[in-house]
Amino acid sequence: MKKQLLYFLTAVLFFTRIPCPKWVNHSPEILNKSSRYFSLVGILVGAISAGIYFLASFVFTTEISLVLAMIASIWTTGAFHEDGFADSCDGFGGGWTKEKILIIMKDSRLGTFGVIGLISILSLKFMALNYLATSKLMMVLILISGHSISRFIATILLYTHTYVRDIDSSKVKPTTQKMETKSLIISGFFGVFPLFFFNTYWVFLSLIPLLITYLYLGNFFKKWIGGQTGDCAGALQQVAEVVFYLSLPVIWKLFL
Structure with a gap:
């Protein structure tokens, strides 16, 4: 149990x-590990963001409360994933070879x-x-779920794709080693756990567009650089989070 606590706190410290x-x-x-x-960690970050939204909504408009919630999540993570997304946009947008992209x-x-x-995705x-x-x-549950499930989708990339940057130059060193299957399963459990608190199991259909997003970006990264970097994982997390939010209204309209 002490080892598991160390693993969790290490993830908290790093992210x-x-x-x-x-x-x-x-x-x-x-x-x-x-x-x-x-x-x-996504559940924790989502809970902080959701808590700020919930408290702010008693005083401010929905729009202001949401902006404060987004700022809270960015501040909590130090814009860790947003930085990876921005770096990926620059790299794949401005580079035409693997070396140049990296x-x-x-x-x-x-x-x-x-x-x-960044402007577009935010x-x-x-x-x-x-x-x-x-x-x-409902917004509290959506925020927590969005942060947890999107991080699980990002961990799938770490499990299936080879790391392509030298360890010494890496900003995200956990991705330089092969992720264990056990770790992927545990991450998956925590990733989908918040979905069980929705009043309908139709919400699990959101996994379909999320997996499609993973497959598309995973193939894209592999085509251009032969695998993944920490920035790629951060980019996938950001895109997956937005895809989850966009999937929900489609599910509500089609099945509820």
């Missing part, structure tokens, strides 16, 4: 700005493709959430 005990570190072996709790993605400066990508995320904001409790 968020939440303070952790000093005995938690970033050793490569522990980081690799911590991948099983990526989705659980060089651009490693560059900490934000380019035109990254700016446009705007779409806000509009989708605003459309879904029919009740406070």
Whole structure:
């Protein structure tokens, strides 16, 4: 149990700005093991975001509350996944060879493709959430689910695709080692767990577009760079989160 706590806290320390005990570190072996709790970290981040939304909604409009919720999740993670998405936009938008794409993605400066990508995906995320904001409790559940399930989809990429960057230059070292099947199963459990709290099991149909998103981006990454990097996983998480939010109104209209 102590080892599992260490794995979880390592994931929290690596993916968020939440303070952790000093005995938690970033050793490569522990980081690799911590991948099983990526989705659980998503539940934690989603809960923080949802909590901010719930409290703010008693004072502010839905739109302001949603913006505050999005800011809360970005602040909690230090824009970890958004940074990966922006770097991926710059890399695949401006590079035409594997080497050039990886060089651009490693560059900490934000380019035109990254700016446009961030504006587009954050705007779409806000509009989708605003459309879904029919009740406070439902929005709390949607936010938690979106953060957890999208991180599970990202862990599938880590499991199936080879890491293509040298370890010493990596920003996301857990992805440099082969993810264990056990870790993927545990991540999957925490990823889909919040979906059981919806009042309909039709919500599980959202897994179909999410898996299609994984297959498409996974093939795209493999075609251009031969595998994945941490930035690719971050990009997939962001896209999968938005796809989940966009899938819900379609499911409601077709099956409810």
